[in-house]
Amino acid sequence: xxxxxxxxxxxxxxxxxxxxxxxxxxxxxxxxxxxxxxxxxxxxxxxxxxxxxxxxxxxxxxxxxxxxxxxxxxxxxxxxxxxxxxxxxxxxxxxxxxxxxxxxxxxxxxxxxxxxxxxxxxxxxxxxxxxxxxxxxxxxxxxxxxxxxxxxxxxxxxxxxxxxxxxxxxxxxxxxxxxxxxxxxxxxxxxxxxxxxxxxxxxxxxxxxxxxxxxxxxxxxxxxxxxxxxxxxxxxxxxxxxxxxxxxxxxxxxxxxxxxxxxxxxxxxxxxxxxxxxxxxxxxxxxxxxxxxxxxxxxxxxxxxxx
Amino acid sequence: xxxxxxxxxxxxxxxxxxxxxxxxxxxxxxxxxxxxxxxxxxxxxxxxxxxxxxxxxxxxxxxxxxxxxxxxxxxxxxxxxxxxxxxxxxxxxxxxxxxxxxxxxxxxxxxxxxxxxxxxxxxxxxxxxxxxxxxxxxxxxxxxxxxxxxxxxxxxxxxxxxxxxxxxxxxxxxxxxxxxxxxxxxxxxxxxxxxxxxxxxxxxxxxxxxxxxxxxxxxxxxxxxxxxxxxxxxxxxxxxxxxxxxxxxxxxxxxxxxxxxxxxxxxxxxxxxxxxxxxxxxxxxxxxxxxxxxxxxxxxxxxxxxxxxxxx
Numbered sequence: 001x002x003x004x005x006x007x008x009x010x011x012x013x014x015x016x017x018x019x020x021x022x023x024x025x026x027x028x029x030x031x032x033x034x035x036x037x038x039x040x041x042x043x044x045x046x047x048x049x050x051x052x053x054x055x056x057x058x059x060x061x062x063x064x065x066x067x068x069x070x071x072x073x074x075x076x077x078x079x080x081x082x083x084x085x086x087x088x089x090x091x092x093x094x095x096x097x098x099x100x101x102x103x104x105x106x107x108x109x110x111x112x113x114x115x116x117x118x119x120x121x122x123x124x125x126x127x128x129x130x131x132x133x134x135x136x137x138x139x140x141x142x143x144x145x146x147x148x149x150x151x152x153x154x155x156x157x158x159x160x161x162x163x164x165x166x167x168x169x170x171x172x173x174x175x176x177x178x179x180x181x182x183x184x185x186x187x188x189x190x191x192x193x194x195x196x197x198x199x200x201x202x203x204x205x206x207x208x209x210x211x212x213x214x215x216x217x218x219x220x221x222x223x224x225x226x227x228x229x230x231x232x233x234x235x236x237x238x239x240x241x242x243x244x245x246x247x248x249x250x251x252x253x254x255x256x257x258x259x260x261x262x263x264x265x266x267x268x269x270x271x272x273x274x275x276x277x278x279x280x281x282x283x284x285x286x287x288x289x290x291x292x293x294x295x296x297x298x299x300x301x302x303x304x305x306x307x
Numbered sequence: 308x309x310x311x312x313x314x315x316x317x318x319x320x321x322x323x324x325x326x327x328x329x330x331x332x333x334x335x336x337x338x339x340x341x342x343x344x345x346x347x348x349x350x351x352x353x354x355x356x357x358x359x360x361x362x363x364x365x366x367x368x369x370x371x372x373x374x375x376x377x378x379x380x381x382x383x384x385x386x387x388x389x390x391x392x393x394x395x396x397x398x399x400x401x402x403x404x405x406x407x408x409x410x411x412x413x414x415x416x417x418x419x420x421x422x423x424x425x426x427x428x429x430x431x432x433x434x435x436x437x438x439x440x441x442x443x444x445x446x447x448x449x450x451x452x453x454x455x456x457x458x459x460x461x462x463x464x465x466x467x468x469x470x471x472x473x474x475x476x477x478x479x480x481x482x483x484x485x486x487x488x489x490x491x492x493x494x495x496x497x498x499x500x501x502x503x504x505x506x507x508x509x510x511x512x513x514x515x516x517x518x519x520x521x522x523x524x525x526x527x528x529x530x531x532x533x534x535x536x537x538x539x540x541x542x543x544x545x546x547x548x549x550x551x552x553x554x555x556x557x558x559x560x561x562x563x564x565x566x567x568x569x570x571x572x573x574x575x576x577x578x579x580x581x582x583x584x585x586x587x588x589x590x591x592x593x594x595x596x597x598x599x600x601x602x603x604x605x606x607x608x609x610x611x612x613x614x615x616x617x618x619x
Contacts, residue, residue: 020522023442030438034431034494035450041491042457045468052468059471111327114320122331124605128338130612131601133552135569136590139576140341143583148355151340160355181337186612193609193617231613242461245554249573263463263555270467271559283464294459298452301616 046287053280060274073281082257083282090261093176094240100180101236105187106229110221112188113195123192130185134243138250141178145250168258171251175259178246183236190232194225227304234297241293262286338594345588349400352583366400367584369393371410371575371592375402410589413571420482420567421550424489429543431490432497433505433535437527439498440505441513451499455614458495462555470559480563488556493546496614500545503615504538505531541607544600551597568593 021029053073057066077083112123129137144150145164153162164174198221206216244263247253253260253268260268266286270279344352346363373393378401387395394404438444439451469488470479478484512534513526521529532539554569561567572589575581604611610618 020524023523026523026527027438027442027444030434031444031450034435034454034498037431038454038457038491038494041469041487042460042465045465045472048471049465049468052471059467059474062474108327108330111323111330114323116324116327120605122327124602126331126334127605127608128598128601129334131548131552131597132594133554133569133597135552135554136572136593139573140587140590141337142576143344143587144337144340149353149357149583151336151357154356155336181334185334189609189612190617228617231617235613238459242463244461244463245569249554263461266463267555270463271470276467276471280467283467286461287464290459290461290464291456294456297459298455301614302448304616 049280049283052277053284054277056277058274059270059276066277069277073278074285076278077282077285085257086260086262086265089172089257089259090241093172093179093243093259093261094237096173096176097179097183097240098233098236100176101184101187102229102233104180104184105189105232106191106225108184109188109191109195112192123189127185127189129182130189132182134182134245135249137178137182138246138248141174141181142250145174145178165251166255168255171255171259175247175250178250179240179243182246183239186236187229187232190228191225194228195221198224231297231300231304234293234300238290238293238297241290341587341594342591344583345591347584347587349582349584352587353580364396365393366396367582367588368592369396369404370400370582370585371589372408373397374405374408376405377401378403409566409571410568413566413568414592416482416485416561416565417551417567417569420485420489420565421547423482424486424493424550425543425546427486427490428493428497428546429501429539432494432542433501433532433539435498436501436505437531440502441510451502454495454498456495457491458614466556466559469556473560478560480561480565482565485557485561485565485567488560489550489553492553492556493549496549497542497546499614500542500611501535501538501615503610503618504535504542507618508534541604541611544604545607545611548597548600 052066054068054070055066056069056072058064108126112119112126116122142165144152147153147158147163148160152158152164153160164170202220203216206220211219242263243261244267247259247261248264248267251259253264257265262282263286266279266282269275269282343361345367346365347358347361348364348366351358351361352367375397378398382390382398382403387398390398397404435454439447444450473479473484476484478487508531512530513521513523516526516530517523552569553567557567558570561570568589572586572593575586575589601608
């Protein structure tokens with residue numbers, strides 16, 4: 001392992017008389033367990049599922065021999081219109097949810113960015129949704145969306161037979177709104193950090209120049225908050241792309257396949273149809289997409305950190 | 308911009324504060340609704356239109372902790388006098404308590420798995436963070452990237468081979484299996500967050516200690532660890548919450564005896580019209596620790612959700 005070969009860190013201050021473990025061995029003792037453990041729990045399984053993705057095999061029939069099928073599974077999935085439908089559904093969900101979170105979260109942050117009493121308490125109260133279990137949030141929003149005894153319809157003055165989760169056209173919107181409720185606070189938190197870091201004298205200067213609200217917003221606020229907003233966007237895109245819990249407990253992917261984002265489709269393929277080989281291939285296609293998003297994310301995070 | 312408050316836009320400012328209060332109120336309605344539903348009677352919970360004002364009762368809370376059956380005939384006065392308070396509540400709802408439900412044991416499973424996995428992740432994470440913070444490591448950024456990338460993997464993607472691996476090793480539905488997977492889930496986070504905290508401790512402290520004859524390990528143990536107690540507390544609360552809230556892995560890897568609370572609560576919905584009072588009570592009890600921890604963590608939330616990148 002590359003960790004072990006670098007010599008620079010060994011007792012770099014030779015003038016000091018020291019006993020005990022050398023820096024090198026401490027460093028290895030401290031790091032190698034973590035790396036080895038993560039490799040066992042994540043890398044090894046991924047290699048296994050890469051192998052499976054080239055085979056026809058069902059996990060509920062473990063005694064049958066795995067048959068090598070080459071890239072057949074990948075070809076089947078990419079040629080299947082249902083896959084592209086799931087993909088477009090997921091893309092829609094991610095897009096609507098992230099845009100909604102951005103608008104609501106940044107909006108609330110602008111409102112909150114002033115001197116007021118109990119600001120800390122209010123901010124923390126607003127942040128509560130994002131700390132909750134997505135599975136439990138999905139479950140109790142199922143109650144709120146109920147056309148009869150839920151509270152969404154009465155609040156918006158809709159009739160008690162205006163269905164949300166059982167209507168194929170509206171279920172996705174219900175999911176998106178729930179997601180915005182839960183994660184707009186995340187965007188708010190990052191935006192607040194950005195807003196409070198803007199030097200006050202910039203606004204004072206703008207006020208002296210009698211700059212309009214819009215001019216100040218566009219030329220001072222927005223450019224200075226943008227780096228943090230971008231972090232929020234990339235992070236939420238990635239997390240929503242992986243979303244499973246909330247949609248699973250709220251709609252289970254239904255009605256029909258109208259909220260079946262690809263995590264749920266993958267779950268159904270792997271643990272209900274037990275189509276292990278094909279679902280491994282599906283998982284790999286998703287993995288490549290997530291790696292793409294997370295590379296952008298981590299690069300960006302490092303850039304922010306260097307400032 | 309309103310960040311600068313001058314006297315003549317005081318009214319504007321008050322208007323904005325009022326808007327903030329309204330928004331906060333709207334955001335909290337769902338949480339209030341789930342908490343209040345757990346104190347409603349069954350009829351209040353499914354009334355159309357929904358009841359906002361109601362007489363609170365404990366039926367839902369008792370229901371989530373008990374297995375019940377329909378009461379065939381009213382209990383005799385003597386039996387009624389002997390029965391415990393929770394049995395009386397259930398009699399009133401027209402049911403009879405058979406035995407305790409699985410809910411307490413599911414909560415206990417959650418607590419055991421989350422506490423142990425958090426402790427392990429914190430320990431390994433702190434060690435690794437110290438090494439990454441203080442020593443020169445060949446390809447340090449690449450290693451850190453590798454560690455963080457583990458956090459980015461969608462659970463549904465890794466779960467198929469993990470499931471097979473666990474089945475081969477007999478780890479399905481076991482405490483050790485769940486603890487291992489939650490440790491792996493939280494470890495990258497613990498390393499990153501702790502590295503941020505350790506970076507903030509001046510290296511001079513350790514150097515001074517080592518000049519005084521401490522070994523490197525003693526310096527770490529007696530100087531750095533006590534200095535990073537706040538960081539360790541924040542990190543462990545974050546790890547605990549992440550594990551406490553986790554659903555997908557638990558759903559597949561712990562289907563029966565060591566099932567945790569998140570998969571248990573939705574499993575009560577079943578078919579037909581669910582009893583929302585019981586589900587809401589379960590959800591509320593489950594959410595209380597998270598709410599308390601959120602308030603304790605409020606100063607570190609930003610840092611936590613960005614893996615320690617933004618410190619403020």
